[in-house]
Amino acid sequence: MKGSSISDYLQQAKFIADSLVAINGPISNTDLVSSVLKGLSPDYSMFVTAVINSPPLSEFLDLRS
Incomplete structure (x- = not known):
């Protein structure tokens, strides 16, 4: 992402x-969201933590908003 x-x-x-x-x-929504979250820079660590700790895991399209 850099x-x-x-x-x-x-x-x-x-x-x-x-x-x-x-x-x-095809890739599952869970795998796609997990991959996207893992690829984010440390600047997004609070966002990543919030998404991971708010099950169920968000849909990919919801990440944009």
């Missing part, structure tokens, strides 16, 4: 997820 905006980062994650669907290798 050097890109959060919006660009999420857009890139969505592109990768969509590409996996296109080749018949």
Whole structure:
């Protein structure tokens, strides 16, 4: 994520997820959200903690808001 905006980062994650669907290798929402959260910089640690500690895990589309 370094050097890109959060919006660009999420857009890139969505592109990768969509590409996996296109080749018949979809990723689950849980795996996608987990991967996105792991890739965020330490600046987002409070956000990551809040999302992880508020089960159920958010939908990917909800992360944007």
